[in-house]
Amino acid sequence: MSPPTPVVRMSGVDRRFGGHQALDGVDLTVHAGERVALLGASGAGKSTLLSMLNGSLMASEGVLEVFGQVLADLSPSALRKLQCRIGTVGQRLDLIEQVRVLHNVSAGRLGAWSAPRALVSLIRSRADDEVRSALHSVGMDWALHERTERLSGGERQRVAIARLLVQQPDLILADEPVSSLDPARAAETLELLQAPARGSTLIISLHQPELARQYCTRAVGLREGRLVFDVPTAELDDARLTCLYTLQ
């Protein structure tokens, strides 16, 4: 019996921006169901790596496979289909401020919709069971028809996670989702992320090693675009962290 196809396989991946080497020969394999924490100082290449995994950026060199498909070889429509299986949540959440919560949560299903259907969905204000259930899961049932711009920071985070729940992705990428939050709010956000991540794979960039130990099974350290360690979170010690965060 052949081993299961990894969700992510990176082999000698480079990414350059002009003269700047953002990623340098990264090898990484992630299997289904894993919880991977990306650790590293600002500018280490974590966001670049996550942007490459969701197909927003292409590798300058090397091979990058997601769900067994080489991203560079995919046609735009095949890439789009693959992206429907990947959910991304960023630090800024990227919600559409001017529409109601209902529409932001429904946007999770936009991959399956045509432009006319998207327009009709914007105009009508009826929510189906899936949207209601997603909002219920994050404790925001009351906000269905609320305007997004009126929500607090914590409420907006819940809406972004509800959008992920509606999308039902097989791979979740979270780019520093808790970097600007206090410890209690950070823990709450990571707890909430467990719901859409159930049965999926989670890759999350973090600055707090203690959160990585608590919520992830594996830690990957990046420094100046290079992968410097890839260990179970139980083995994440101070020596490794010092190596990541020491200024040169």
Next chain:
Amino acid sequence: MSLLLDRAPIPNHAAEGSACRLVTRRQVMARRLTGALIVIIPIAWALHRALPDGTDLVNRGGLPLLAALFGDVVHPSLEPTFLGLVAHAAGVTLAFAAVGTAGALVIGVLGGLVLSDVAWSHRPPWPVRVVRLLLRLLLVAVRSVHELVWALLFVSVLGLDPLVAILAIVLPFGAQTAQVFAEMFDGVPPGPLRALRSAGSRPTSALAYTLLPQSAPLLLSYAFYRFECAVRSTVLLGVVGIGGLGQELVVSLQSRNWEEVWTLVGAILLLSAVVDLWSTQLRTGMAVVSCTEWSGGHEQRVAGGPEEEHAARATGRSRSRWAHWTAWVVIPGLMVAWLASDVSLAGLTSPRTRQLTGRLLNDLWPPALPPGGWPALSSAVLDTLAMAVLAMAVAVAITLLMAPFATTPRRGTSADHIPLAPRVLRGLLWWLARAILLVLRSVPPTVWAVVALLVLFPGVLPGALALGLYTGGVLGRLVAEAWESVDTRARDALRHAGLRGGTATLIATVPPSTHQLLTYTLYRFEICVRETAVVGIVGAAGLGRLLAENLAVFRFPVVTALLAASFAVSAATEVIGRRLRRAMRP
């Protein structure tokens, strides 16, 4: 006092070395001198050109006519038949403006999407880039020709058809709107669009879901600003004879029926005031001030402290009702406008139109110099520039006189109580200044030119005066509205530090206000150059007059050369104006 005592020591940058760029007093003086010369030299040259030695400027024979015109100001014609005619003409004007604006918006949205960078997630392929470049050039060329000139060209193909008025609005307004919408789309935060694209959304679905809601307030309010402009332009197009209030006004002016003239002026003022008020309410509610905000894609910042922000939000909520009701009125209103304007698109595709268009294009090419050759053409170009310079001088003078009174006064954070009498006086002056500015900008520049030509011989001066009065009305309102958004915190801080109210206002608000006045003046100058064609057409001077003369005798190759010259002058003014505005940015 505590402000002075508690402040941190100021670092001595001069002593610290070269990291800080020092500006010396000499450099400041040199900059001021350059600025003054940039203003004085063109005005002196334009005056010299407008007032040649040994020629009569004032037509004394016209003075009784002017006296008769202003003598009848209190006796407007109130005959029921004529009032019915005026009401019908006002309806036609509104219908043309509404349909024309709708067409311009369709071009604007489609063109804006093609021209914007945000609609293309990556660098588009080269054929698309070539198409975009050609489209950009085409739009620049289309909007450099004034709507009145478009109307004159369309009349020679379509005759006096309502379609002429609609197309003359749709084309230049559509080209302008496409450019503005492209900038608006590019100004939308790209995060949500990127997020949806990276989650597998189709490009069109993601654009519909993010760009539309994010830019809707700006798009809607700009649409109304354009409608406001379209009403003024449709009145102006009356010169061509395609109906509406403008045509009735020209007929009454030509027959010297001053009583009717005043009734029509009253109707134009009323229509303009209603549309102005509606448009301003909508735009203020959506936090957008005026046309220069569009070119930069900026939203109005709420000046002042948190209290003012709170008040602005409350006002925004109450004014969102305007947007709500407008949304309900727009579609039925457009349907009524379409029916009322009696437009048929069949005229566009008829064999006769095809034949006449072919003949016109054939006649227009190759271009030829006007009678008198290069000297006549260059003299017309110089007259056009002189007219624009003097018109702006008149407009700035009007603005300086009116705008300080037309600015809605704002209270400072200090709870100062102004006595009743000065408050009432201030209110009266505000109404008076606003009313004068409304009159100046609502009466078309062609009508101001006809009035000026009653007492002045044709030349640069009557054209400059007419255009200056009209532009003064527009500029005065723009500047007054912009001054309302000047940050008053510095003024309040100075008041708290013990300065008198007037002195604090002078020190804290004059420098930013001057900057806004200069920016808007340069912006309007670019438009003014284009609008010299309008007053030229009724006989003032410059390229517009040559254009009207040659169109009247069907000398189309010369028309092509004159349009090319107008385009070159407009483009050069725009490039220089943009550079100056960029240089002035703080």
